[in-house]
Amino acid sequence: MSSQDIPEENLPAAQATAHGELADEKHPFADPGLPPHEHRIQDVDERAAKRSERSVALMFTVSMLATIGFIASYVAIDHDKSVFVFPLGHINALNFALGLTLGVALFCIGAGAVHWARTLMSDVEVADERHPIEASPEVRAKVHADFKQGAKESVIGRRKLIRNTMLGAVALVPLSGVVLLRDLGPLPEDKLRHTLWSKGKLLVNMNTNEPLRPSDVAVGSLTFAKPEGLEEHDHAFQNEIAKAALMIVRIQPDDIKDKRELEWSHEGIVAYSKICTHVGCPISLYEQQTHHVLCPCHQSTFDLSDGARVIFGPAGHALPQLRIGVNDEGYLEALGDFEEPVGPAFWERG
Template identity: 50%
Template structure:
């Protein structure tokens, strides 16, 4: 095998059965057996294809109206999105073939947003295909820092491009595009701000324990029995023995036709019975019954379900991040990242001996936030 210098300073080596040969690697050459061309021809650029808008002003006007119609479709989609966002019930459901039950507002919002995006996208593509210049331009490589003349040339090219797009000559496109892009920012803002859900002070403070929502849009509290989950049966005092734990939901929640999972996520409660002499908090004794206490099951760190109860120590443990709560002392945090106790549910016994909630949670359930009210 032998090496050969090329004019560019590169060396090519090819090994063959009877020796080695060198081939130059300067630009445009290929290594082959002599059957291929020594240099490829520049194929050039595709010729410009005449369009209807190039041949007549009437064709250009027709394309302008088509582009404007697509941008107008985007505007209509955005307006429908904004109206539906405020007008539709977020808890109404509709059956969609192939999908099943779906939140009605989500279906309308998704469809409206799709038309909003589709109108802008199709309008931009049709504009580029029918009115904007379609000749390809090759720009040779140049040093990273161009000369001042070249930089000014870029500015001139941009201005020429704007002129070539005819946006100044086509005010209908300019105004509908501006309207579509301007209005499209509204759904994005609503999704980023309002789409995160209600403000924590309202969304996490109101649970099914607050009572049904009346015609005035406000909850109307009434004492609710504590029901086993998932059996949906009422609990008597005699059912709760020392060391036992019940997963509890408010009366009526498990009978709901829709929205059960969302309601359970905020209303879930753990019911336990401790020896009364182990309880150190006067409030806990006053809010419980003969050592029976009820606490929110939702961890105050990031909202994981607290489900591990240590009978000997009377500690509740969150499995996600190991926050530990002392049930004998108002469920205060004794370990882990949680910053506040689990909210307690005040309970009593009705005339038939069943456990009931005499008031809703006084604190917001779940993760802490900056406007959490005090008990």
């Protein structure tokens, strides 16, 4: 990234610019210098200045009143009272009053200060010199010499053993910090491959908390289910439901295009993981006629009548299906865990 190979004359400063001869007074584009100061009305008319003073003072006074209003609202307004304010509708009265009074109190201080600066403070433009950021050659040389002197006195260049062992020590010591991070969490192992489902677990309706019978699942309905034994109060509920959440629909067996899907279903009742294979949102929109389900987060669309393959959107693979059957008592049950990991894909998924 050096500029050595760019000829100097390519830089504008070296070109004959329109301002090449600034000294020439007749140069048509020459810099005329700072324009003369133009007086504001407040500079020449004391009455106008007085008016400005009063405006500024008025704004500061309004601010004081608004602060008193803030405290009064805080004390007087019940915190769950709502009021109708056009065009905002019904809103929390306290929040509205506090926001408005605080806002006015602050805004008026600002408006007063700015008005003061614009109308009454001197507005004469002045120029400050800039100085180059980089040091003069003398300073530069002095610093370099000082550094060399310091380095020499430290003998770091001569005593290589010290330098190398020091570098080694300093490089190694942060490792302790890295090691300490190990217990942030467990290793992944096969945690993402298993869910709470296993052979014989009943499918429990998420809403009613009752085990599902085939007759509970009507054509065109979408039912969410969880594995038997998982209760909302359980400590592990969130983690387990994040993987085990299930959606159940009934499709006419003739309409099921995928052979395995039909095999894993019961009388056309199919159970799929509710967790999107894209980045893990719960899928919740179901189109009865086409048996398409749509993830509301990123619009991945799956065809539940065809092995839940992806028909649109960013998901990379089909939703995992849970093999289900009916037990002796006539309840729907799982015939095992999902055969592949649910949810988003990951490196070890394969």
